[in-house]
Every structure is written in structure tokens, then in C-alpha cells.
Amino acid sequence: MNIDVNSNVWVGTNTGLHKISYSSGNNFDVSKNVLKTIDKRLSDVSINSLLRYDKSKFGLEQKIRTNSFKS
Numbered sequence: 001m002n003i004d005v006n007s008n009v010w011v012g013t014n015t016g017l018h019k020i021s022y023s024s025g026n027n028f029d030v031s032k033n034v035l036k037t038i039d040k041r042l043s044d045v046s047i048n049s050l051l052r053y054d055k056s057k058f059g060l061e062q063k064i065r066t067n068s069f070k071s
Contacts, residue, residue: 002010009020019031 004010007022011018011020021029021031023029
């Protein structure tokens with residue numbers, strides 16, 4: 001996740017690159033899949049996709065990981 005000089009938030013997910021930009025009032029515009037495929041090194045592999053709830057709320061769908069550790 002990165003924020004550019006124009007205060008746009010860029011989120012790399014498993015479904016592509018998404019841009020979240022400030023709109024009027026307390027609203028945000030979400031551009032989904034600005035790039036359909038991105039280098040996996042640029043994405044947070046724990047984020048599956050970006051979910052839109054309404055004009056002022058959005059969420060990140062995350063993978064549930066199970067890790068086993070050996071001592």
C-alpha cells in the first residue's frame with residue numbers, strides 16, 4: 001500500500017492494482033484493477049481484494065494464513 005503526492009492510496013492485491021482517491025465530501029472513488037496483473041513483489045500477498053461498502057467506506061479482504069513453527 002502506497003500514498004502518492006496527490007494523496008491517492010494505491011493498493012496492490014492478488015486481483016490487481018487499485019487506486020483510492022478522495023472525492024467530494026467524505027467520499028472516496030475506487031478504481032479497481034488499474035492494472036490487471038502486477039508483479040507479485042509489488043503486492044501484499046496477504047490482501048486478496050478491495051471491497052467497497054459505500055462511498056465513504058471500503059475494506060481489504062485478507063487471506064487467513066496458518067503458520068506452524070518448530071522449536
